[in-house]
Amino acid sequence: xxxxxxxxxxxxxxxxxxxxxxxxxxxxxxxxxxxxxxxxxxxxxxxxxxxxxxxxxxxxxxxxxxxxxxxxxxxxxxxxxxxxxxxxxxxxxxxxxxxxxxxxxxxxxxxxxxxxxxxxxxxxxxxxxxxxxxxxxxxxxxxxxxxxxxxxxxxxxxxxxxxxxxxxxxxxxxxxxxxxxxxxxxxxxxxxxxxxxxxxxxxxxxxxxxxxxxxxxxxxxxxxxxxxxxxxxxxxxxxxxxxxxxxxxxxxxxxxxxxxxxxxxxxxxxxxxxxxxxxxxxxxx
Amino acid sequence: xxxxxxxxxxxxxxxxxxxxxxxxxxxxxxxxxxxxxxxxxxxxxxxxxxxxxxxxxxxxxxxxxxxxxxxxxxxxxxxxxxxxxxxxxxxxxxx
Numbered sequence: 001x002x003x004x005x006x007x008x009x010x011x012x013x014x015x016x017x018x019x020x021x022x023x024x025x026x027x028x029x030x031x032x033x034x035x036x037x038x039x040x041x042x043x044x045x046x047x048x049x050x051x052x053x054x055x056x057x058x059x060x061x062x063x064x065x066x067x068x069x070x071x072x073x074x075x076x077x078x079x080x081x082x083x084x085x086x087x088x089x090x091x092x093x094x095x096x097x098x099x100x101x102x103x104x105x106x107x108x109x110x111x112x113x114x115x116x117x118x119x120x121x122x123x124x125x126x127x128x129x130x131x132x133x134x135x136x137x138x139x140x141x142x143x144x145x146x147x148x149x150x151x152x153x154x155x156x157x158x159x160x161x162x163x164x165x166x167x168x169x170x171x172x173x174x175x176x177x178x179x180x181x182x183x184x185x186x187x188x189x190x191x192x193x194x195x196x197x198x199x200x201x202x203x204x205x206x207x208x209x210x211x212x213x214x215x216x217x218x219x220x221x222x223x224x225x226x227x228x229x230x231x232x233x234x235x236x237x238x239x240x241x242x243x244x245x246x247x248x249x250x251x252x253x254x255x256x257x258x259x260x261x262x263x264x265x266x267x268x269x270x271x272x273x274x275x276x277x278x279x280x281x282x283x284x285x
Numbered sequence: 286x287x288x289x290x291x292x293x294x295x296x297x298x299x300x301x302x303x304x305x306x307x308x309x310x311x312x313x314x315x316x317x318x319x320x321x322x323x324x325x326x327x328x329x330x331x332x333x334x335x336x337x338x339x340x341x342x343x344x345x346x347x348x349x350x351x352x353x354x355x356x357x358x359x360x361x362x363x364x365x366x367x368x369x370x371x372x373x374x375x376x377x378x379x380x
Contacts, residue, residue, distance in 0.1 A: 025291070028291065028297075029290075031297055031300075031301075032291055032292040032294060032297045035296065036294065038292065044292045046294055048362075049353050049362060052353050053358065056350060056353050056354035255350065258343065258346050258347065258350070261343060262343060262347075265340075265343065
């Protein structure tokens with residue numbers, strides 16, 4: 001029988017309070033708002049499922065949702081393999097390690113909005129290096145949604161691939177040398193080493209990388225806001241900003257929240273699956 | 286401090302009271318019925334009582350959204366609620 005110390009509750013209490021304040025009470029408020037019409041003088045009127053009906057029957061919402069999903073899939077399909085490839089080619093020891101790490105950390109330190117501004121300038125067809133170079137191919141992110149889309153993907157890849165690379169690198173350097181020695185004895189090819197040693201050992205960090213990159217790209221707001229000022233392509237967040245009614249915003253937020261909750265559950269399940277580790281016990285889990 | 290700014294309504298209050306009560310019940314059940322070993326069901330993942338409750342709630346939310354999104358407006362929403370109860374029962378039995 002393990003000793004039970006109820007005093008631990010006192011240590012958890014501040015966190016509970018904090019979570020209540022920052023998450024639970026606001027979430028409850030949003031749920032309340034989503035079923036009401038909120039007038040300007042903070043008068044509430046019950047409207048039932050009206051806002052949900054409006055959101056779920058709005059073509060703009062579905063287009064934005066698909067755009068978000070496609071965007072996340074594209075950047076995951078680029079960033080994860082690219083990040084792994086970079087990590088595989090990074091030096092393991094010597095002066096190259098700090099140089100690589102610092103260089104790769106640089107884009108991660110730049111705020112979203114600044115990245116947006118940089119690319120807004122960089123991509124301009126009159127004064128931006130990137131824009132001027134591509135101008136002859138008909139590139140103009142300001143009036144062509146495809147070009148705007150291309151710029152956003154490029155921007156995100158530039159901003160966040162190094163996060164994936166650094167996570168993958170952390171996974172790689174934690175592999176003991178014995179695995180490589182065994183592979184050498186067996187005469188394993190480079191591909192076999194990657195497929196049967198490096199990839200499985202990186203699995204856990206790559207799952208975290210995919211989760212982080214999915215979440216971050218799914219909530220994309222600042223970059224399209226900075227670059228194309230809410231024009232095409234419209235994402236969920238920019239669509240939310242254009243929505244006027246508080247109740248409708250609330251309904252959109254709840255739908256968004258449910259999608260994120262489902263995604264998180266899937267990732268949690270994948271991450272805790274098949275590893276035989278004991279799951280967190282107690283409470284309601 | 287008042288909570289008027291939260292815009293409470295009876296249905297949402299009942300909804301949250303239900304969730305709070307359910308969480309409390311789950312907490313009490315860990316004492317009363319400790320045989321809560323993870324079980325692998327048709328979802329092919331190990332679930333405990335709390336997981337099944339979470340899946341029931343999340344699934345119910347999507348059932349309601351699907352009902353609102355796909356069904357004509359004159360069909361009442363409580364049919365979706367009934368469907369959710371059936372779904373929850375299935376999750377608790379087979380998941």
